[in-house]
Amino acid sequence: MKFAVSYSTPYHGIDPDKIVAYARHAEDCGFESLYVPEHIALYPGAMVGRFELPPSLPYFDPLDCLSFVAAATRRILLGTGVLLLPYHHPVVLAKRLATIDVLSKGRMRLLTVGLGALPGEAQAVGVDFSTRGRRADEAIDVMRLLWAGGEDGVSFAGEFFTFDDLCQFPKPYGVTHLPIHIGGSSRAAARRAGRRGDGYFPGGALDPNERAIQLDLARSTAVEAGRNPETLEYTRSGPIDMTVDQVEEFAAQGVTRIVVSATATEPDRQREEMSAFAQRFALLERLSSQSGPSGD
Template identity: 75%
Template sequence: MKFGISYSTPHHGVDPDKLAAFARLAEECGFESLYVPEHIVLYPGARIGHFELPPTLPYADPLDALTFVAAHTERILLGTGVLLLPYHHPVTLAKRLATIDVLSKGRMRLLTVGLGALPGEAAAVGVDFAGRGRRADEAIDVLRLLWAGGEEGVGFTGEFFDLDGLCSYPKPHGATTLPIHVGGSSRAAARRAGLRGDGFYPGGRLRPEELAALWELARTTAAGAGRDPDALEYTRFGAIDMPEGRAEELAAQGVTRLVVSPSTTEPDEQRAELSAFAERFFL
């Protein structure tokens, strides 16, 4: 079992000293990875389900934040939870991700993408909300083409992107691609993970039977597409205060990574909380 930790700038604030200290603490405690969420823009009345998002929440750009984290750490892997893929152009995104991976010496390896749930956010960046799933599928394909392509250039013709003879350098650090995990709580997200993803990261508000059904769908979809379902990583949310036995239960369900969040923004309390977690699971 691998363990990641989430740093939510809307909850913790965008303070460079606190972010750097938190990242170093997570690395010191032995966490494999650090995840940052994304919203590109908010607006009054924006809702996800029954929860209204205050428009003043300070969502930092996740890739800029992870670049900052990389500069203040040495080992911890960098993750997004989730990057709203349809709202990014894959040509510029491929360049940004490869650059972070090179500068961090191969640590931009837990890119997790989702579709976004706010119609106003899609409209703000000129994306058709209803078509964002198909756009994300094409974007995944374009990213992989650009990373793997050589000096002869690559082309792509789809509903949303039309490219011809493009070269994108630098390449990821020592690799021809970067892993792309798919986040989301829908059957479409599970199918996308099986068809195109390197892993599946479902939402945290699902019942156990719903999670099991989605994971099985991701695996059967992968198998049906001629892919190895056992190669898919399965990431889930976990509680920072969970007992040791809980991780063993989830591992038996196929979970390969748990991502926890601190319950406090107070640095001393965070240190105690993360250290206690490390004593239970890493030492």
């Protein structure tokens, strides 16, 4: 089991010193990775499920935030939870991700992408809300093609993106492509994870039966696509006070990574929560038995 921590600016704040302190403490505790969320724009009445998002919630650009975190840390992996893929041009996004990965020496390895649930947000960036699933699929294919392409260039002709003989350097740090995990709470997301994802990160508002159905669907879709379902990582969110028994239950369900988040708003209390979790699950001992992507 791998353990990650998330930092949500709407809840934890946008003070850069606090973000750095949070990330550094997570790294010192032995957490594998740090995740940040994304919303590009909000508006009055924006609803995610039954919950209304106050329009004043502050969301940093996740990749700019992770670049900032990377410069202040040494080892911790960088993740998005989730990046709204249909609202980014994949040629530009591939460049940004490779840049962060190179500058961080191979730590931009937990990109999790989703479709977005706010029609007004899609409209604001000129994306037809009804096409965002197909657009995301193409974007994944475009990024992987660019990362793997050589000096002769690569070409793509799709519904949304078209180019000829395109070259993009630098490449990700020491790999042919960056892992792309699929986030979402739908069976369509599970199928997308099976067809194209390196991992699946379902949302929190699912009952146990639906979770099991979606995981099985992701794995069976991977088989149908000629992919190995055993390589599909399975990430879930969990409370920072979760017990050993709860973690073992997650593991029995096939979970390979758990993402927790400090619930306190005061920095000292946040560090206490992370430290207690790290001690409970011996994160530093786990870390010492593993090698990081950059050999640290």
